Amino acid sequence: MERICEPELMDEPLQAQAxxxxxxxxxxxxxxxxxxxxxxxxxxxxxxxxxxxDLGCGPGNITFLLARRWPEARVLGIDGSAAMLAIAERRRLADPAAHRQVRFQRLVLPSPELEGPCSAVVSNSLLHHLHDPAVLWGAVKQLSGPDTSLFVRDLRRPANAADLEALVVRHAGAAPEVLRRDYSHSLRAAFTPAEVREQLVVAGLGGLEVREVDDRYLEIQGHGLPGRLAP
Known part of the structure; x- marks a missing residue:
């Protein structure tokens, strides 16, 4: 099935709230x-x-879980959507003591403002939003060093329209219409394992592991990544 890109930013307030x-x-x-x-x-x-x-942090779901798991770690959530980050910031301010090591930053990739190395780079459901996936792998390299670990989870594109519809029914059948619509678009915009492996080779990250998980996900991970991109 051919890939069809979706909007890179989830900036509609209704979309972000849903x-x-x-x-x-x-x-x-x-x-x-x-x-x-x-x-x-x-x-x-x-x-x-x-x-x-946390790249593509959205409203902070994973960001806050990271902060609770490692309360003394510095956790930075990055997203390009003002609507998403407004929700994340409200959540942070609702419990500032628990989230004292959390901060959020609005950036649209690619961005020269990313500074590494950090201990870990994580990303959940960002890759399929990007029209040019190279910007994610470039950001990973900007943030990485010899002791950096990476974990990326994203959707993988189904083989055909029938499989796509079955996944929407199975995983979003009871969701609000806006979420069913977005989920369908996201599946169509996702990459196949072969496409991701090719992206990584081009980015100089061919040593990363790419694996299929469940009926809809890809996971990409590794440790000791090449450092910041050359100017």
């Missing part, structure tokens, strides 16, 4: 457990001395 109100707790916890197994974070206690960047 996404923030949806219950992604099960999949978010699964992402957190995968992140917790990264070499840079495994056995790191309360996270003292660690820094984690």
């Amino acid at each position: 996404y923030a109100a949806a219950d992604f707790s099960s999949s978010d916890r699964a992402v957190l457990e995968r992140i917790a197994a990264l070499p840079a974070l495994l056995g790191s206690g309360d996270g003292t001395g660690l820094s984690v960047v």
Whole structure:
């Protein structure tokens, strides 16, 4: 099935509110457990001395889970959507003591403002939004160093329209219409494993592991990444 891009930013207030109100707790916890197994974070206690960047953080679902898991780590959520970050910031201010190490920054990739290295770079459901996927892998390299771990989870594109519709019914059948619409568009905009592997080779990140998970996800991970892109 041919890839059809969707808008890069989820900037409609209704869209952002619907996404923030949806219950992604099960999949978010699964992402957190995968992140917790990264070499840079495994056995790191309360996270003292660690820094984690959440690319495409949206309303902060994963960002706040990271902060709760490692309360002494510096956690930065980055997104290009003002509507999403407004929700994330309200959540942060609702419990400033618990989120004292969390901050959010509005950036649209690619951006020269990204500074590394950090301990871990994570991203959940950003890649399929990008018209040019190279900007994600460029950002990863800007944030990385020899001790940086990476974890990316994203959708993978179904083989055909029938498979796409079946996934929408299975995973978003009871969701609000705006979420069903966006989920369908996201599946169509997602990449195949072969496409992601090719992207990584071009980016000089061919050593990263790419694997299929469940009926709809891709996971990309690795440790000890090449550092900041040459000027």
